[in-house]
Amino acid sequence: MKIPHIKTALPGPKAKAIVERDEKCTAPAYGRVYPLVVKEGRGCVIEDVDGNLFLDFMAGIAVANTGHAHPRVVKAIEEQARKFLHICGSDFYYEPMVELAEKLASLMPGPGGKKVFFTNSGTETVEAAFKLARYHTKRQHVIAFHGAFHGRSMGALSLTASRASHRAHFGPLIPGVHHVPYGFCHRCPYQLKYGSCGMECVNVLEKVLFRHEVRPEEVAAIFVEPVQGEGGYIVPPPEYLPMLQDLCRKYGILLVADEIQTGFGRTGKMFACEHWGIEPDILCAAKGIASGMPLGAMIARDEISTWKDSTHGSTYGGNPVACAAALATIQLLEEGLIDNAAKVGPVLKDKLTALKQSHNSIADVRGLGLMIGVDFEDGDDKPDGKFRDRVMQKAFERGLLLLSCGESTLRFCPPLIVTENEISTAVEIFESAIVDAA
Ligand SMILES: Cc1ncc(COP(=O)(O)O)c(C=O)c1O
Numbered sequence: 001m002k003i004p005h006i007k008t009a010l011p012g013p014k015a016k017a018i019v020e021r022d023e024k025c026t027a028p029a030y031g032r033v034y035p036l037v038v039k040e041g042r043g044c045v046i047e048d049v050d051g052n053l054f055l056d057f058m059a060g061i062a063v064a065n066t067g068h069a070h071p072r073v074v075k076a077i078e079e080q081a082r083k084f085l086h087i088c089g090s091d092f093y094y095e096p097m098v099e100l101a102e103k104l105a106s107l108m109p110g111p112g113g114k115k116v117f118f119t120n121s122g123t124e125t126v127e128a129a130f131k132l133a134r135y136h137t138k139r140q141h142v143i144a145f146h147g148a149f150h151g152r153s154m155g156a157l158s159l160t161a162s163r164a165s166h167r168a169h170f171g172p173l174i175p176g177v178h179h180v181p182y183g184f185c186h187r188c189p190y191q192l193k194y195g196s197c198g199m200e201c202v203n204v205l206e207k208v209l210f211r212h213e214v215r216p217e218e219v220a221a222i223f224v225e226p227v228q229g230e231g232g233y234i235v236p237p238p239e240y241l242p243m244l245q246d247l248c249r250k251y252g253i254l255l256v257a258d259e260i261q262t263g264f265g266r267t268g269k270m271f272a273c274e275h276w277g278i279e280p281d282i283l284c285a286a287k288g289i290a291s292g293m294p295l296g297a298m299i300a301r302d303e304i305s306t307w308k309d310s311t312h313g314s315t316y317g318g319n320p321v322a323c324a325a326a327l328a329t330i331q332l333l334e335e336g337l338i339d340n341a342a343k344v345g346p347v348l349k350d351k352l353t354a355l356k357q358s359h360n361s362i363a364d365v366r367g368l369g370l371m372i373g374v375d376f377e378d379g380d381d382k383p384d385g386k387f388r389d390r391v392m393q394k395a396f397e398r399g400l401l402l403l404s405c406g407e408s409t410l411r412f413c414p415p416l417i418v419t420e421n422e423i424s425t426a427v428e429i430f431e432s433a434i435v436d437a438a
Pocket of ligand 1: 061121122123124126149150151152225229230258259260261262286287
């Protein structure tokens with residue numbers, strides 16, 4: 001059967017009934033974008049409860065990088081589940097946790113030993129990095145960027161600054177967090193003036209923040225997403241991350257790379273840092289690590305892993321079933337899925353870029369590997385989030401699953417198994433959605 005295949009109005013009758021039940025009993029805090037009610041997933045295809053088949057180009061927010069229910073990941077989960085489900089890795093030992101820690105330590109860019117702390121999610125991983133950075137340096141201040149998304153628990157939320165609504169009414173947040181511009185989009189004033197803005201943005205840190213607000217000797221860490229995710233799939237200019245790393249080394253500040261969305265092959269390399277030869281002091285991972293099982297990992301250089309004896313822990317972090325899924329996931333990535341992302345990512349980007357010729361609403365196409373954003377603007381060259389949302393709905397109605405990010409961007413982050421044929425189909429549907437939304 002040709003995919004996608006939509007045979008009911010959306011939502012269909014069964015989906016509608018479940019959405020109605022959901023509205024009565026789940027927290028209204030969730031921000032559902034369209035009424036997709038999933039029954040099953042295989043590879044890049046999602047079947048909803050009414051039998052409609054969708055092409056998935058959002059992978060459960062860049063998580064299902066081996067495709068939905070990859071048989072080898074499912075097998076690893078089943079085998080481990082038959083042995084034991086839980087014992088608590090913060091207090092006891094089991095081999096899958098050790099094996100995964102060895103593997104992650106070997107994958108983190110940079111020489112020397114590494115130590116891994118396991119969590120259940122992205123936000124907890126960032127919490128762990130925040131705590132370790134303060135604990136190790138004995139410094140209180142940390143720096144993050146406008147547009148950054150690091151999670152929603154209190155510490156991570158204090159670093160998050162992608163949408164003011166994420167933070168509204170939750171304050172006071174953790175003190176000592178400073179935000180600076182991460183203005184590398186096509187609308188950045190420095191970009192427009194100089195063609196590249198990396199140097200200017202690092203200068204803001206040294207010449208403005210360190211001069212007027214906080215001494216660098218009091219700064220524990222700088223948290224950065226190598227490619228900004230929720231902020232709009234923004235790739236920094238080539239000089240930016242190396243300059244940021246130099247700045248950190250100069251003042252003894254820890255460089256924390258939040259690779260929660262960019263990691264595990266998403267950008268065509270195991271970690272996005274590798275595109276710039278960056279060697280962070282701490283690397284935060286989650287999302288794609290275990291193909292959808294709840295797992296996160298904070299990987300830190302040996303020298304800074306100075307916390308001991310119950311200074312931090314987690315009942316479920318590094319759960320054996322999640323670790324087994326992660327080991328199978330990483331094997332699949334190394335056997336060819338990262339190469340596939342590096343190969344077909346540019347194909348997707350070129351096809352989307354070509355649409356700019358005939359659609360003035362597309363302002364920018366950017367990204368790395370299979371992490372690609374299409375940014376929309378109105379007739380006055382202003383970001384057009386409303387049009388973006390309409391395109392996303394029209395794509396959904398045609399059976400293509402996309403997701404928004406930033407002010408006016410749609411992200412394309414399919415499973416890394418995606419084929420060139422699936423990419424062609426997705427781009428065709430996307431174009432017809434743009435036409436229909438106009
Ligand atoms: C870069 C980044 N950091 C942290 C998080 C938070 O992860 P979680 O939702 O698993 O807490 C996300 C989630 O989108 C993310 O993209």
